Amino acid sequence: MPILWGGKQAGQGPAVSADFAHALTREILSTELLRVRVILVTLTLLLAALMVAYAISPDVIERIWHGHLPILRRDMVKDAGRNHQVEF
Numbered sequence: 001m002p003i004l005w006g007g008k009q010a011g012q013g014p015a016v017s018a019d020f021a022h023a024l025t026r027e028i029l030s031t032e033l034l035r036v037r038v039i040l041v042t043l044t045l046l047l048a049a050l051m052v053a054y055a056i057s058p059d060v061i062e063r064i065w066h067g068h069l070p071i072l073r074r075d076m077v078k079d080a081g082r083n084h085q086v087e088f
Contacts, residue, residue, distance in 0.1 A: 016024075054061045 050061075
């Protein structure tokens with residue numbers, strides 16, 4: 001008989017009852033379902049916020065997507081501790 005990981009043999013039964021294993025499986029699946037729902041709601045809210053922002057001010061969103069953030073100074077870039085002038 002082959003020996004499995006953990007020193008158990010393949011023919012040995014489980015060390016826990018079937019009811020416990022079933023309850024554990026249900027609990028794991030319910031928490032996974034909750035995790036998937038939270039991710040889905042988060043992505044939906046993020047998409048809705050982006051759509052509302054685009055509907056209100058599409059020119060600002062277009063500038064952000066193309067890397068033109070007004071809060072960043074584009075004329076100075078720090079590189080290895082030195083300031084370099086960058087032409088755009």
